[in-house]
Amino acid sequence: MRAWQIAEPGAPLDVMKLVEGADRPVPGEGQLLVKVRAAAVNFPDALMAAGRYQVRPPLPYTPGVELCGEVAEGPRAGERLVGTAELPAGAFAEYALMDAATALPAPERLDDAEAAALHIAYQTAWFALHRRAALAAGETLLVHAAAGGVGSAAVQLGKAAGAFVIAVVGGPEKAATARELGADLVIDRRTEDFVAAVKAATGGRGADVVFDPVGGPAYTGSTKCVAFEGRIVVVGFASGEIPAPPLGHALVKNYTVLGLHWGLYVTRAPALVRHCHEALTALPAVRPLVSERLPLPAAADAVHRVATGATTGRIVIHP
Template identity: 60%
Template sequence: MRAWQVAALGEPDDVMGAVEAPLPEVGPGHLRVRVLATALNFPDVLMVRGHYQVRPDLPFTPGVEVCGEVLELGDGVAGFAVGDRVVGTTAVPHGGLAQECLMPATGTFAAPVSLTDAEASALTIGYQTAYVGLVRRAALEAGETLLVHAAAGGVGTAAVQVGKALGARVVAVVGSAAKADVARSAGADVVLDRSAGDLVAALKDALGHSGADVVFDPVGGAAYDASTKVVAFEGRIVVVGFTSGSIPAPALNHALVKNYSILGLHWGLYLQRDHAVAAAAHDQLVAWADAGLVRPVVSQQVPFDEAPGALTRLGAGESTGRLVVLGA
C-alpha cells in the first residue's frame, strides 16, 4: 500500500517520504481500516519532530485521527462490522497517512451520516477535547461566558461551536486579523485579535467586570497569563495544551485570592480509564452534528501526495480550522 513514513525526526517536509509499505496486520482489540480521510493534528507535527510524549520507533506513519471503512476486526472487537464507516484515533506506527491504518477499538466510533468523510475525520480529537473540557471538567452552563484562545484553529473552532451549543456567550481570541472571520463563522459572539495591541485591555473591555466564567486554553504562555487577569469569581481555566511552546508556572496564591480553578485536560486518558465519558461525548456530538449545531471547519482538503507540506503549514501556525488529507 502507499504510505507516508518518517525515517528521521525533523520538519515534515524534510523527513517524510512516500513508500510502498506492507499492509498492517490487525491484532487483538484493533480494527484494520481503509482510510477515507485523515484530519491533521498538532500532535502529528510534534511526533514527526520527536517532541511528543509518544515516540514511536522509526520508521512510522503519522496521522492520529481518521475517517475510514472497516476491513477487518481483531480478536475481541465487538460493536463493529466489516464495511462500517468509522471515525476515531489510530494506532501509530500504523497511522492514517496511508491507504490502510489500524485503529484501537477503544478509540473508534460510528461515523455520523450527516458529515462528509473530511468533516467526520475531524470530529473525534478536537471536538471531544472541547466537549469533555467544557462539560465534564469546567461544567459550563447556559448563560455563562466562555473565553477561547486560538479560536481559529482546529480545537479552538470546536470549542467555540461546543460553547454555543451549550448556550454560552463566546469571546474568541485569534492570532491575526486574517483569522478573525474563521472564529466568527464558527459562532463566536466577540472576536479579538491578540496581535492588534494590549490583549488584557481588550479582554477586559469585551468581558466586562464579571470576567470569563470558563477559559479554554490550548496555547499557554502569554494567553494563560492574560486569562488569569480576566477570569471570573469561581471561574475555571481549562488547560488543554501549549502550542505557544511556553508552559506556564501558575501562581497558586493568585488562584487562591481570586477564587478560580485551574483544570488540566488530557482527553486521551478517558479512552483508557473511563471510556463511557468519551462514548457519551461522541453521542452528543453526533446529535449536535445531525441538528446542524456543530460541523468541523475544514479549511482545506489536501491530496494525499501533499501531506508533508500540509503538516509543515500546520506546525508553522499558518492554517485555520482543520487540514484534511484525502485518502490515497
C-alpha cells in the same frame, strides 16, 4: 500501498517520507484494518514527528492519528468508523489500523472529511468545557486560538451550551473565521489587548471559563481577566511556552486551573468517550470547519503549516 513514514525524529518537512511500496498493515488481536477515507491533521502530529509528544511510537512509523475509515475485511467489512489510528500504522496512508473497541460509528450527516475532523478536537473541547469546567448557559467563555482546529470546536460547543463566547485570534482572516463560527465577540490579539477587551465586554467581571490550547502569554493574560470563581482549562501549549503559574495568584483571585489530557479518557474511562461521541453526534449545530481537503502527497506540508499556526479550521488528507 502508499504511506508516509518517519524513520528519525525531526521537523515534518525533513523527516516525513512518502513511500510508494509500503506493506499494508496486518491487524492484530482486537484491531481492524481500515481503508482510510480521510485523515485529519493535528498539531500533535508535528510534536510526535519531532519526538516531543507524550506518545512516542517505535521508529519507523506512519504518522496521522485521526481518521475516518472503512473496515476493509472481516465481519465488520464496510462499516464507516471514526477514531484514532493504532500507531505505528497511522492514518497518512491508504490503509491503517484502528482499535475495534474504541472506533466509533461515523455520523451519517457528516462527509468523510468532517467525520475525520470530529473526533479529537471536538472530544477535547467537549471534555474541557463540560467534564472539567462545567460550563453553564449564560456564562462567558474565552477561547484562545479560536480559528484553529480545537479552538473552532470550543467556539461551536460553547455557543451550543448557551455561553457568551469571546474568541481570541491572530489576524483578520482568522477573525472572519471566528465570526462565521458564531463567536459573540472576536479579538485580534495582534491589534488589541485581549485582557482589556475581555474586561470591557464583561463590565470588569472577566471570563467564567477560559479554554487555553496556547499557553505562554495567552495563559498569563487569562489570569488577569478570569472572573471570580472562574476556571482556566489548560489544553495544550501551541506557543511552545509552558507557563509556571504562581499559585498565590490563583488563591487571592479565587480561580481554578484545570488540566485536560483527553487521551487519558480513552484508556481510563472509555465509556465517557462513547457518551461524548453520542452527544456530539446529536448536536446539529456541530459541523467541523474543514478549510482544506488535500491529496496524500500534501501531508508533510500540511503538518508543517498546522504546526506553524498558519491555518484555520482543519486540514484533511484524502488518500
